[in-house]
Amino acid sequence: MANVKSAFKTSAIVSKDGTKISYKSMGKGPGLIIVHGALSDSGDFSELAGELSDSFMIHVMDRRGHGRSGPQGPEYSMEKEIEDLQMIKQATGASLLFGHSYGGLISLQFARREPSITRLAVYEPGVCIEKTNWEWLDDYERAMDRNDSRAAFASFVRGSGHTPLTRLPMWYAKFILSIMVRGERWDKIQKLLPENLKEHREVRRFEALYSQYREIDAGTLLMAGGKSPNIIKQMIQTLDQTIAESQAVIFPQLDHFGPDNENAPAEIAIQIKRNFLS
Structure with a gap:
């Protein structure tokens, strides 16, 4: 390929x-x-x-x-x-x-x-499938408002629940992600964080409507x-x-x-x- x-x-x-x-x-x-x-x-x-x-x-x-x-x-x-x-x-x-x-x-x-x-x-x-806790989305938005992209990304990763970082304290998750996601990969993610926020507002809007x-x-x-x-x-x-x-x-x-x-x-x-x- x-x-x-x-x-x-x-x-x-x-x-x-x-x-x-x-x-x-x-x-x-x-x-x-x-x-x-x-x-x-x-x-x-x-x-x-x-x-x-x-x-x-x-x-x-x-x-x-x-x-x-x-x-x-x-x-x-x-x-x-x-x-x-x-x-x-x-x-x-x-x-x-x-x-x-x-x-x-x-x-x-x-x-x-x-x-x-x-x-x-x-x-x-x-x-x-069911109503869930979306507090992390508010944390994400507040982090974006103060131009803290790393905190916004950590809020998303912890909130989305796809990794063990969900169980870690926010400060530690942010630290781990800053090590794991760097360079071109981070540049791309950082650029798309505003779009990602709007998209997950739509995910929340459609929850429990399966x-x-x-x-x-x-x-x-x-x-x-x-x-x-x-x-x-x-x-x-x-x-x-x-x-x-x-x-x-x-x-x-x-x-x-x-x-x-x-x-x-x-x-x-x-x-x-x-x-x-x-």
Whole structure:
């Protein structure tokens, strides 16, 4: 997959509110749109795109506020994400959809409203089955207001519950993260912290509304990592019981970041092909 990035063709659409939305395409076969999560962009899924490109025409979008796309805008909401995805669908004719994390939440919301989506796959979508404690989101916002990006990021990591840092004191989590996340990786995350804050306000807005996904007609592949917290696997099980035509797959050796370039995109791609091409 060394030459994956050079194989992409970059395009863009103009969304309903005039925002430019960029996407990159490669491959052959039925159209499949990849929707990335928070604190990431299309570049983080180039390896997954490459693994899928022998079976599908892949379109990896940069969601608004990310990569080469325009800003989120002052009226940012899930509805804006839906409008953007609808425009890319119209431009590409794709009827297959994959979303990771927050991109998985967008994909679920899109599929319940758009009956022309025939197959859907999500990896650990940002779905909260029950009402939860969102105090960390206020801490995040206060840290951003005082320009303390490290504290904002630590509040997010502890609050999202995907790592053992959740159980550590705030000051210690901030210290550990400053050692673990540095250089170009930190530069990218720091730049996206304002967008991430708005996106997780939307996650909170949709908490405990999972019954909406009974409206999804598409065959749905629900995926999660075995190393992720039990609450994530329980969420996948609940969605599997909610969506009429669904299949749940747990990858024992993976965590929340399974689909991105640095983890196991090939393993994820095998399951997507198996499900979408059957």
